[in-house]
Amino acid sequence: MEQSKIIYDKAKEYAGYTANNLSKLIRIKSLSTKEKGVAEAMLQMMKDAGFDEVKIDGLGNVIGRIGTGKKVIAIDGHIDTVDMGNIDDWDFDPLSGEIKDGYVLGRGSADQTGGPVAGITAGRILKEVGVPNDITLYVTGTVMEEDCDGLCWKYIVEENKLKPDCVIVTEPTNLNIYRGHRGRMEIEVSFYGLSAHGSAPERGKNAIYMASHAALEIEKLNERLAVDEFLGKGSITISEFVSSSPSLCAVADFAKIHLDRRLTWGEDKELALNQVREIVKDMNAKVELLNYKETAFTGLEYRMEKYYPTWKIEEDHPVIQTGVKAFTELFGKEPLVDKWTFSTNGVTINGIYKIPVIGFGPGNEELAHAPNEKVPVEHLVKASAFYAMFVNIY
DSSP states (O other): OOHHHHHHHHHHHTHHHHHHHHHHHHTSOOBTTOOHHHHHHHHHHHHHTTOSEEEEOTTSOEEEEEOOOSEEEEEEEEOOBOOOOOGGGOSSOTTOOOEETTEEESTTIIIIIHHHHHHHHHHHHHHHHOOOTTEEEEEEEEOSTTTSTTHHHHHHHHTSOOOOSEEEEOSOOTTOEEOEEOEEEEEEEEEEOBOOBTTOGGGSBOHHHHHHHHHHHHHHHHHTOOEETTTEEOEEEEEEEEEEOSOTTBOOOEEEEEEEEEEOTTOOHHHHHHHHHHHTTTSSEEEEEOEEEEEOTTSOEEEEESEEOOEEOOTTSHHHHHHHHHHHHHHSSOOOEEOOSSOOTHHHHTTTTOOOEEEOOSSOGGGTTSTTOEEEHHHHHHHHHHHHHHHHHO
16 A cells, blocks of 8 residues: 555544644633643643654743654644634634534634644654654644744744754645745834924924824835735735824824834845835934844743744745645645745744745634634644655655
């Protein structure tokens, strides 16, 4: 019997096992920096699946290892989720983890605990069918991604000194193969005016007016940003506008706007910052790239700047072609090779450390951060098979 059929049959056999593991994790609320319960549950799942070594690192990432070969592959998925939003928009309890009508229901099912759970099943399958002698496989359940994508892999590479030969990012791809996405950055622009009594505004300088003029120019800037044939167009939008003054009877002496900047191929942080600096060059304003600094559930404070580089892998890259071969052998058809709309840990894994990344995950990207999030059990099965097959032929 050919290996692809053996692996796929095993994945189908473990459909209930995979779905139930995911259900257990969904029932544990797991916001960024508060992932301890899910991390401990996932650690136990890896032990039960027969992993050779499992641990929770200093940041809180769950790391399981199988094998001792020279070729190192990681299957990565984050275990933190966003909050529930308006509970009235849900048709079911977002923390139920209910398995119903072929789906696992709840927050984190698609975005994206289903991915690393399928990775654990893949590890179990490989322990049974045999891990190639030249392979070391890591399955990583990473933390704080929703707050700061890639921070977890900054820690893994720089502190744990783990730098795989390639990483499968398991964010939802609807079972397509993804090879990149736009980068992003968070920019803050502060405007400094001069307060005066509201009865004589000409004596002051209104920071809100400065910020408003800049906002209109930023709207125009969005229309002329660069375009990449694969990744699409760069974008910029204002996501927050705040101001202050000594009183509501006074000219505002301060205003601030927060910019969400999406970076296409060829755009980087200096280009993006300089575009905004050009707009405000004649104003009393300061343009800043923001920094992220939070304390993990382990008690460790960790930080990085909020610049998440653009990345893409060429379609003929061996890692992408290995994925295409694994998919075709398992499912008897060619996969769609595409890209994510949103951002993933790939911004650090490939964008900073240049480790080849292939994206393949259960669930639909459109359900990320949305009410009524769910993932098909069939997707979990096929993802488990794909990960095991990828490792087998890498």
